[in-house]
Structures are given as structure tokens and as C-alpha cells.
Amino acid sequence: MFEKKLNATLSVEGMHCNHCKARVENAIKSVKGVKAVTVSLEGASAEFVYAEGKTTPEAVAEAVTAIGFAAKVK
Numbered sequence: 042m043f044e045k046k047l048n049a050t051l052s053v054e055g056m057h058c059n060h061c062k063a064r065v066e067n068a069i070k071s072v073k074g075v076k077a078v079t080v081s082l083e084g085a086s087a088e089f090v091y092a093e094g095k096t097t098p099e100a101v102a103e104a105v106t107a108i109g110f111a112a113k114v115k
């Protein structure tokens with residue numbers, strides 16, 4: 042079945058080093074339906090690709106917030 046892929050960007054507060062960045066990357070990757078992730082430490086943001094209908098940007102933001110970094114959909 043054809044899966045439509047969508048892009049979204051989150052603003053992510055509280056990342057201070059590459060360890061934080063890796064934690065955010067892993068939290069986003071662990072959300073079912075997420076295909077690719079790029080986290081920017083300098084930009085305090087995370088871009089990702091997800092399959093439409095499998096997850097939502099809001100759910101991904103919640104997964105990031107759950108590990109201690111305030112995230113919201115841009």
C-alpha cells in the first residue's frame with residue numbers, strides 16, 4: 042500500500058550537548074511511523090519524515106516532551 046510521507050518540524054527546548062541531541066533523535070525514531078530524523082542542536086529543532094496516518098507531529102512532540110525536552114510543533 043502506498044504510504045504518503047509528510048515532513049514536520051518541532052522546536053525543542055533544553056538540548057545542551059550531543060548527548061541531549063542523541064536522546065531526542067532516539068525518542069523521535071522510536072515513534073512508530075517515523076521514517077527519518079534530523080535534530081539540530083544549534084537550531085533547537087528537529088525535522089522528521091513520517092507516514093501519514095501512522096503518527097502525528099503532536100504525538101512525536103509528546104514523545105520528546107516525555108523524556109524531558111519541551112517540544113512543540115512549528
Ligand SMILES: [Cu+2]
Pocket residue numbers: 056057058059060061062
Ligand atoms: Cu546534553
